[in-house]
Amino acid sequence: MIPLSIPHLEGNEWKYIKHCLDTGWVSSAGSYVTQFESMVAEFAGAKYGIAASNGTSGLHMALHLLGINRDHHVIIPNITFIASANSAVYTGATPIFIDIDPQSWQMDLDLLEEFLTIKCFINDAGYCVCKETEKEIRAIMPVHVLGNICDMDRFMQIVGEKNIEVVEDASESLGSYYKGKHSGGFGKIGVFSFNGNKIITTGGGGVIVTDDEATAKRAKHLTTQAKVDPETYWHDEIGFNYRLVNVLAAMGVAQMEQLPGFIKKKKYIDQYYREHLKDVGDIQFQKVSSVVDPNCWLTTIRTSHQDKILQELKNASIIARPFWTPMNQLPMFTESIYHTHHDHSRVIHQECLSIPSSVSLTDDQLDQVTQTISSVFQKVN
Numbered sequence: 001m002i003p004l005s006i007p008h009l010e011g012n013e014w015k016y017i018k019h020c021l022d023t024g025w026v027s028s029a030g031s032y033v034t035q036f037e038s039m040v041a042e043f044a045g046a047k048y049g050i051a052a053s054n055g056t057s058g059l060h061m062a063l064h065l066l067g068i069n070r071d072h073h074v075i076i077p078n079i080t081f082i083a084s085a086n087s088a089v090y091t092g093a094t095p096i097f098i099d100i101d102p103q104s105w106q107m108d109l110d111l112l113e114e115f116l117t118i119k120c121f122i123n124d125a126g127y128c129v130c131k132e133t134e135k136e137i138r139a140i141m142p143v144h145v146l147g148n149i150c151d152m153d154r155f156m157q158i159v160g161e162k163n164i165e166v167v168e169d170a171s172e173s174l175g176s177y178y179k180g181k182h183s184g185g186f187g188k189i190g191v192f193s194f195n196g197n198k199i200i201t202t203g204g205g206g207v208i209v210t211d212d213e214a215t216a217k218r219a220k221h222l223t224t225q226a227k228v229d230p231e232t233y234w235h236d237e238i239g240f241n242y243r244l245v246n247v248l249a250a251m252g253v254a255q256m257e258q259l260p261g262f263i264k265k266k267k268y269i270d271q272y273y274r275e276h277l278k279d280v281g282d283i284q285f286q287k288v289s290s291v292v293d294p295n296c297w298l299t300t301i302r303t304s305h306q307d308k309i310l311q312e313l314k315n316a317s318i319i320a321r322p323f324w325t326p327m328n329q330l331p332m333f334t335e336s337i338y339h340t341h342h343d344h345s346r347v348i349h350q351e352c353l354s355i356p357s358s359v360s361l362t363d364d365q366l367d368q369v370t371q372t373i374s375s376v377f378q379k380v381n
């Protein structure tokens with residue numbers, strides 16, 4: 001069996017986790033938590049890192065920190081993992097979905113600009129208001145899908161003019177840069193995920209990054225039950241138990257030590273596929289701008305023969321996955337505002353599939369994947 005994207009645990013994971021077990025520091029306090037927070041923040045070029053139990057709780061916390069609530073909208077790309085939209089809903093806010101660009105598979109910035117210009121107005125308080133619902137659009141969540149990054153200069157200009165805060169869903173983009181700047185650092189808050197399939201993993205975990213000291217302090221406070229005094233159990237507001245435990249942070253430290261090597265291998269895998277599949281059938285790859293240096297986390301191809309390829313790979317015990325179901329098609333969001341002209345999301349969902357991209361993949365396995373995919377087109381032609 002060739003898996004899709006599995007953890008690579010060949011570094012100091014055992015050693016550091018054993019250290020936690022040997023010393024009894026297994027829970028939410030412990031030096032690995034602070035070390036992991038600093039390592040991620042430093043790597044991402046951020047001043048502060050705050051660990052979270054996972055990327056989803058990190059995104060929820062980020063929106064909560066910005067004061068997002070039931071009176072607000074959060075703009076989200078229509079193709080993303082459900083956690084982006086859910087985190088907005090957890091705050092009580094209502095998501096608005098924008099269709100994606102059919103080449104880069106990121107939020108379409110023309111559609112974003114059009115929506116904010118035609119379908120919104122600026123109220124007396126200086127906030128952008130959706131004409132249809134009369135709710136303020138207080139935040140937007142660009143999602144760096146598959147480690148790619150959209151035109152962030154233009155993005156920041158569009159939303160900056162409308163006074164909309166940016167929370168980057170950088171779950172998939174640790175190691176991705178736009179014009180030399182690391183993802184997660186464009187808006188006020190960025191969030192990384194360390195779920196099992198990500199470029200590094202803690203089994204489950206996340207880190208919130210920010211350059212704002214007050215936001216960082218409040219993030220730490222709120223993710224740790226808003227506890228002011230541990231002896232009297234004095235909590236000064238409603239907090240959350242969104243902590244990452246020391247055992248998992250220990251694993252994260254060991255994974256961070258290996259991150260540069262992981263990125264190198266991911267790039268190799270992506271390049272391999274691009275070279276070996278570029279003239280095969282109608283296969284296309286995600287378009288990545290020359291100013292983006294992506295982490296190549298999970299190679300994904302686009303073809304009108306998605307079904308047949310998925311089946312053939314399955315027959316060969318090779319794991320592949322279609323792209324996410326667009327948000328507007330999910331039962332919770334069928335009534336939501338979705339701004340689109342051509343519903344590219346629908347086609348991208350029907351035509352894209354992610355193929356094996358684990359760090360441990362061998363050349364023989366890469367060859368097996370490309371041969372299996374190519375064989376489909378030999379039968380089709």
Ligand SMILES: Cc1ncc(COP(=O)(O)O)c(C=O)c1O
Nearest residue numbers: 054055056081083171193194195
């Ligand atoms: C784009 C995106 N957003 C959010 C998440 C949520 O992260 P987590 O699974 O750590 O909660 C993930 C990954 O799972 C993701 O890929």
